Amino acid sequence: MVTPRMIPASxxxxxxxxxxxxxxxxIELPFNxxxxxxxxxxxxxxxxxxxxxGWFYRRYFDVSVFGQHNVPARGRGMLVGNHSxxxxxxxxxxxxxxxxxxxxxxxxxxxxxxxxxxxxxxxWFTSRIGQLTGLPEHCIRLLEDDRLLMVFPEGARGTAxxxxxxxxxxxxxxxxxxxALQTGTPIVPFAFVGGGEAIPTITNLYKxxxxxxxxxxxxxxxxxxxxxxxxxxxxxxxxxxxxGSPSDSDDVIAxxxxxxxxxIASLLSQGRSxxxxxxxxxxxxxx
Amino acid sequence: MKVLITGIAGNxxxxxxxxxxxxxxxxxxxxxxxxxxxPEGVRxxxxxxxKRPAEDVFRTQRPDAMVxxxxxxxxxxxxxxRFRINLxxxxxxxxxxxxxxxxxxxxxxxxxxxxxxxxxxxxxxEAEPPMAVHTFPELSDLVAADLYAGSAxxxxxxxxxxxxxxxxxxxxxxxxxxxxxxxxxxxxxVMGFDPLFQFMHELDTAEAICTALDKGLRGVFxxxxxxxxxxxxxxxxxxxxxxxxxxxxxxxxxxxxGLPKLPRGALAHVKHxxxxxxxxxxxxxxxxxxxxxxxxxxxxxxxxx
Numbered sequence: 001m002v003t004p005r006m007i008p009a010s011x012x013x014x015x016x017x018x019x020x021x022x023x024x025x026x027i028e029l030p031f032n033x034x035x036x037x038x039x040x041x042x043x044x045x046x047x048x049x050x051x052x053x054g055w056f057y058r059r060y061f062d063v064s065v066f067g068q069h070n071v072p073a074r075g076r077g078m079l080v081g082n083h084s085x086x087x088x089x090x091x092x093x094x095x096x097x098x099x100x101x102x103x104x105x106x107x108x109x110x111x112x113x114x115x116x117x118x119x120x121x122x123x124w125f126t127s128r129i130g131q132l133t134g135l136p137e138h139c140i141r142l143l144e145d146d147r148l149l150m151v152f153p154e155g156a157r158g159t160a161x162x163x164x165x166x167x168x169x170x171x172x173x174x175x176x177x178x179x180a181l182q183t184g185t186p187i188v189p190f191a192f193v194g195g196g197e198a199i200p201t202i203t204n205l206y207k208x209x210x211x212x213x214x215x216x217x218x219x220x221x222x223x224x225x226x227x228x229x230x231x232x233x234x235x236x237x238x239x240x241x242x243x244g245s246p247s248d249s250d251d252v253i254a255x256x257x258x259x260x261x262x263x264i265a266s267l268l269s270q271g272r273s274x275x276x277x278x279x280x281x282x283x284x285x286x287x
Numbered sequence: 288m289k290v291l292i293t294g295i296a297g298n299x300x301x302x303x304x305x306x307x308x309x310x311x312x313x314x315x316x317x318x319x320x321x322x323x324x325x326p327e328g329v330r331x332x333x334x335x336x337x338k339r340p341a342e343d344v345f346r347t348q349r350p351d352a353m354v355x356x357x358x359x360x361x362x363x364x365x366x367x368x369r370f371r372i373n374l375x376x377x378x379x380x381x382x383x384x385x386x387x388x389x390x391x392x393x394x395x396x397x398x399x400x401x402x403x404x405x406x407x408x409x410x411x412x413e414a415e416p417p418m419a420v421h422t423f424p425e426l427s428d429l430v431a432a433d434l435y436a437g438s439a440x441x442x443x444x445x446x447x448x449x450x451x452x453x454x455x456x457x458x459x460x461x462x463x464x465x466x467x468x469x470x471x472x473x474x475x476x477v478m479g480f481d482p483l484f485q486f487m488h489e490l491d492t493a494e495a496i497c498t499a500l501d502k503g504l505r506g507v508f509x510x511x512x513x514x515x516x517x518x519x520x521x522x523x524x525x526x527x528x529x530x531x532x533x534x535x536x537x538x539x540x541x542x543x544x545g546l547p548k549l550p551r552g553a554l555a556h557v558k559h560x561x562x563x564x565x566x567x568x569x570x571x572x573x574x575x576x577x578x579x580x581x582x583x584x585x586x587x588x589x590x591x592x
Contacts (some may be wrong), residue, residue, distance in 0.1 A: 034516070034520065038515070039409060040409075040515070114405065117406065120480060121479035122479075123405070123479065123480055124480055124481045130413065132407070137409075138408055138409065141409070141410055220591075250431075
């Protein structure tokens with residue numbers, strides 16, 4: 001009789017902090033006895049991920065989080081916010097925040113760019129940490145499974161913002177509103193401030209990026225798009241419960257999108273004021 | 288109930304036969320291959336399903352139900368022959384069902400219908416069209432057979448037709464597409480990719496087919512067993528050695544160094560998952576797999592080839 005062995009850890013050589021691994025156990029997802037959930041999320045990969053990004057979140061950057069009580073502790077939720085910083089630093093910090101600042105910790109699952117599934121290792125790692133390709137099917141399935149979804153309606157246009165555009169919002173996609181209506185999901189607007197200072201993009205190289213299989217290659221004054229150890233602010237606003245039908249006309253949907261966009265813009269300017277000491281955190285208007 | 292099984296001499300055909308006999312059904316079968324010692328009371332007609340003698344079996348035996356499993360894969364047949372068997376054969380048997388008063392027909396299809404691609408969704412549902420067939424031409428005849436069988440639902444309304452898209456089968460018989468890939472001792476994987484794989488125990492596969500028959504199922508259904516697991520886990524739990532090969536070298540290495548040979552299109556199936564949502568089948572029948580992923584892999588691993 002051969003007894004089944006434990007499943008192999010991935011080949012990604014990252015350290016795991018035992019305290020963080022214990023906190024991963026508190027995530028309320030239906031992991032099987034090998035620590036893998038039905039979407040392929042692997043506990044051990046999560047522990048590696050949080051160990052790595054935890055260092056950035058708690059030591060490298062000076063991150064301040066406001067309004068985390070607005071994120072539902074359980075059940076479906078859609079975190080909707082702005083892109084800031086050339087390489088989705090915002091997404092990484094929101095994932096870290098949902099893990100370190102919420103009790104119980106939650107896995108924020110993003111809707112990843114399609115190119116990621118074509119890139120070796122990146123495809124593997126993103127699949128194991130629950131960052132699935134951005135498809136409406138995935139969105140609906142995750143929300144119906146009462147998970148926490150993270151959406152950046154600006155898409156890749158948002159991460160391509162230059163330093164001087166860092167606090168602006170570019171055009172929002174509308175799909176997220178229809179999906180929230182379809183699944184009855186509250187939208188938690190959030191703003192991420194400081195990504196532009198962390199990765200001050202002066203230009204984006206589109207052709208070399210294409211050769212590498214990515215949408216573009218951001219360039220900073222020191223060339224590489226590596227983040228600087230700056231202060232970052234993350235503000236979660238009060239949940240918005242939309243009412244209506246997912247098949248409402250574009251005009252109606254655009255109205256909902258603007259509601260969400262305005263709330264994010266308000267949080268964004270407040271976050272900028274807090275960052276620059278012009279507003280005290282107690283004065284933030286989350287609604 | 289008198290059940291006719293096409294492709295009865297295959298591994299799953301034999302398991303379904305046994306299960307039906309256990310439940311008091313009468314079983315007859317058609318297969319080009321011989322079954323030398325079938326269980327008592329089982330008549331096996333050694334014919335080609337596309338030929339006249341096979342039609343005679345329908346006419347003289349008058350089965351109440353048919354389970355159509357006489358389809359072949361690229362692993363056993365070259366392309367032209369495969370097209371004739373899978374499409375010509377499927378057409379013939381459904382025509383015979385209609386002509387000779389068969390009340391129920393089950394087409395046993397495959398989950399590879401959906402294809403694997405970097406931008407395809409996890410958990411395919413039955414309504415989805417077959418994607419990525421152009422990247423894997425060796426699958427196109429099976430996809431066409433699946434759709435053709437589904438068309439029997441409107442062409443032959445008197446026949447209750449069920450199309451079952453079954454995930455990979457694994458177990459002590461060590462037969463089938465996934466088992467061939469895992470014949471070992473080394474299993475090639477594409478470096479940097481680790482797709483989810485969905486598979487179920489061969490006894491559960493047979494049980495699911497029989498359940499569909501018992502319930503008089505009508506429609507198209509995905510049939511999957513336990514939740515999917517990463518390929519690396521499958522290889523490890525099967526006691527095999529994972530050989531990650533950079534994609535550029537992958538096609539060159541196949542068939543050499545003790546690695547299995549695969550068609551070019553299979554590359555996508557080693558890089559990206561084909562995972563189905565089978566809740567509709569479970570709701571319609573109440574069927575649940577009796578073996579979880581560990582028990583299935585253990586049974587596969589401990590049975591010596």
